Amino acid sequence: MATISIGTNYGALLLGALCSSLLSGVLFMQCFIYGRMYRRDPVGMKIFIGLIWLLDTLHNVSVWAGLWSWFVVDFGAPERIDSIPKGIPLSVSVTGVLTLLVHGFFAYRIYNLLSKYRLLVTIPIVVLALLRVGFALTTAHLMLKDRSLAVFKDHHTWIFSLGLGLSSGVDILITITMMAILHGSRSSSLSLDTVIRSLILYTLENGALTTAATIVSMICWLVMDNLIFLALHFIIAKLYANSVLAMLNCRRALRRQSGSEHTDGGNDLALSPGGVVIFNKTKMHHHHPSHHKSHTAMEVNVERSVEFRVEA
Template sequence: MSVAPVPLPNVQLLYGPMLVGVFLNLILYGVLLGQTLNYFQVYKRDPTWMRLFVGYLFAVSTANSVLAMHMMYEPLIIGYGQKPVFFPTVFMSESLCVVLVSMPIQVFFAWRIYQLTKSPWVPVLIAFTAIASFGGGVWTTVMVHVLKLFAKKPLLHQPALVWFLTSCVADVLITVSLVWTLTGKKTGFSATDSVVDKIIRATIQTGLITAIFIILEVVCFMLLPHYAINFVFDLALSKLYVNCLMSTLNARQSIQHTDNPSTFQQRNVMLSPSRGMLGKQETFFDTSGPVGSMYDGREDRHIDDLEYGIHMTKVVERIEDPLPRGERR
């Protein structure tokens, strides 16, 4: 008498999305390897604290990828054939790794916005939401360890929503604030404004992608509480945050690139007959050092952009017309 084989449990809607999320995580980790290598090779003159910051983010991202691989190895190989009852042992590390990179990156952007605007209100709000997101991520980590069962996943809604929604608010505030601030820095000179436009486009492209992933995660998390579809987006979040920051840091070279890779100058000379003065307006880009510079001639002011490494200074230079007043045309 033959014994009918025991059917294997269906894990497609639980471990399947988690496995896809790990695939995305590892693909983005490969991108991060290239981004980090390029940063340390090209920007050797960046401040020490910035290079240590990048090193910290890379270390946490590496640990996250290692833990993500173990997270899938445990149920699919060690526990092969068993019903998907428990969360993988190291699954609780996922939310912790995400907030360990997202919170400092969001605070960094808040500090950068303060450097650009010198107004504390929006940066303080961004920092507050980033810290609240960190708290929600730690709360989620603790609850995963306490609950342990996939069947209790709906009980994670409250801490997870604190984490996701505050992080999404911080990302949207960062993107809107940077676009608004940079738009106000336009000078009217085509060369300078072209660089500012490139920075704005890069800010939108890199800033909104994390917010979109978080929104998709919240939607899947709330509408499909007993499935793991949301983990497709969750497991890629930490790499998205770090890659977005690294892409903006590495974009400094391409954004400031012109026909001459080291410097570009544009001079406009105009005659001011009403004052009898020769007005000279100059726009200057310098990318030879660790921090590029832009100068134009409208007024004296200095603007720092430490993410893109741009110092923008407006200078006016006027020279007396050497011709006597009666001989001017």
């Protein structure tokens, strides 16, 4: 870098790391809330959440280790901003793995929710997600090898760019698929229209946030000669991790919303980590005419259950 800008390099890195740590605190609170509210969730889901939290912690360590090298070890030598501390490639790798776990989580949900064409829809998502983590690990390897941002950008710009582009593409594909599934469930259960509309909003917000972050980071990487792109990249991992916990923790609120709207015994809403199950219960009462006092009135209860699965 011919000209060193303290604000767009050191300042951006500091703000990115602080925002990343703040979002990590939000994730910790979400994990705590999840553990208190959903103790009956499957063990596998709890292990998955624990793995996300551990990776998030490792990401924090790698980010601040990189900043320690830039801010403390290389203090007073702004020309060293071009060097790549070992913590930065590690943060890129952890971001890639976290992204793969989150994409796999939503791909698994889509697979369970679809009754037709499930492989046709989920296989492209999984393949693109694997390619994305592959490019992330390749980026980390090349950063460790080159040890210079200028050299890495001159020779391997397309690798980092393609990794971010694949991440955005998978986000868009997952969001569109989930919204299509939810819209279909909405038309099948008009009485739970408000709840399903809330789920659609959750899906759109989560998908739009992660997509916007990766696209903006990629644009900054391509058109700017500073480290703003890396500051945004610090935040991407946190957004993906929080998106999973937000989807899981919203189940209690949706259940209360459903219960407050349906108190007539018509429809009931059961939420689980795998999705929302809507039951349509209809009771039919048949009374025999009592021509004689000894005849007893009979009541026949017929329960009809219709199930639709949508993501929660």
